[in-house]
Amino acid sequence: MKMSDSKKVFLSHKGVDKEFVIDFKDTLEILGYEPWIDEDAMPAGTPLERGLLKGMHDSCGVVFFITPSFKDDGYLETEINYAIQEKRIKGNKFAIITLQFADDNGNVGEIPELIKTYVWKKPRTHLHALREVIRALPIQVGAVDWREGIDDVVSPPRMKSKARELSNEAKTILLEASAGDGMIMHNRYMGGEQIQANGKSLIPENNQRTIALWVGGLEDLIRRRYIKDIGQKREVFEVTREGYEAADEIEEGKKGDAGVTKGAANLS
Template identity: 30%
Template structure:
């Protein structure tokens, strides 16, 4: 892209002959994010000093666009910019912001998707906003107000991330005789940055099992049922099946039931609990368990997959 500049470093100022045009836009947004991010969103709000980002700016039209990655693709973040992006499009009759609109989120829209893909950035929040030029007090106050609008869009994105993460656990339903196998799957999911729920690790000592299961489902976005020859639709397992069906009815787009028939452990179609028999299930060999789970998870959970080398 014409005018593209990349800089790696830990500051937003001119350094080593590299200039980020209109970096005061980023500086003010960073100021808002640093000073006013709600405590509940701090872990989910990108740090502009540590994240890859790209922004476009057109001084003639007082417009800018900001595309923030969810992290850094290298040991130091990559920052890029492009000047005069909007002009040619506006000349062709394209309107980016409606009259009276100070800024708007474009996360997931075509422009954002193309920018993130072009620079191999992990997609995060994206927005377009107004930013007037000038150095008088009135203009500076307006710049501060308008960049606060940008920060609020990033906080809204962070709130969606928080909700997605805090309801993204993966419930692992199994018979005790299969626990060794399920523990391996649990470890693999954690190594990928996901958050499985397994009674051995997540049910506090002394808690009632049924109550613990009920509480767990409010944090989950998927339930995996490991159906072996020993799997019986009774007792605690019956409660887990019923609770999963209830959660799926409440959140049809946000909760997945993943029945896996374990062919190497005596599982067959006759062992599938009746409440799950109306759903599609997979008959899998052990080697296919993890890939099948991953491809079946809700998209919001799949987007959280990150490789975390085991610390064992």
């Protein structure tokens, strides 16, 4: 998985704090993130250190929940080392977020030495802690809008479409999907990726630069709400109403460009 794809957030905690951390996990999922907790993310039988390394590698950030139960030993030390390694590789595309909590008696967890060089927060409430997590992550929360199917909602004025500003890759994906059944598949496999629409494989070459261009086009369509994710792993998408309208606009633009070219040829 490339850094630009990841919405995963690694939640590091002691087992005794799991119920406490699951509350954060559930809220982050509602906001569109993909929290990573060991018991959910690793199939039975996965070697623990290998699972932790993959979980950290696939994430855009890690949250260390430092409670009085948190001890810097064993696998927690391993998680810290993996987090620092990812930070060095990914830079500002990976966040190390440390939250220090107090219990009812005022006791606090001890910040491990390895992450004392990074800023940490001591949130007053769980809501304060959640705000700090959202502020620090490199992936932003999506725009707020009405849910589909709500009656008597006045839609805001439509902005002028910017469909023609899309990259050639994004246009091709959208046009192919619109010409077919409206579905787009984004498949990841060992050694590469492929985007399929209208029965066609669209990424022409299996090299990192070409893949990045096409995946970037797909992400642009998602940001503009021309397509929406209908799967669980951001692998299956369908064209939205706005997407079909954008495809029509692109087609009209192509016809207009062709007419201008033909007219210029006649004049010459």
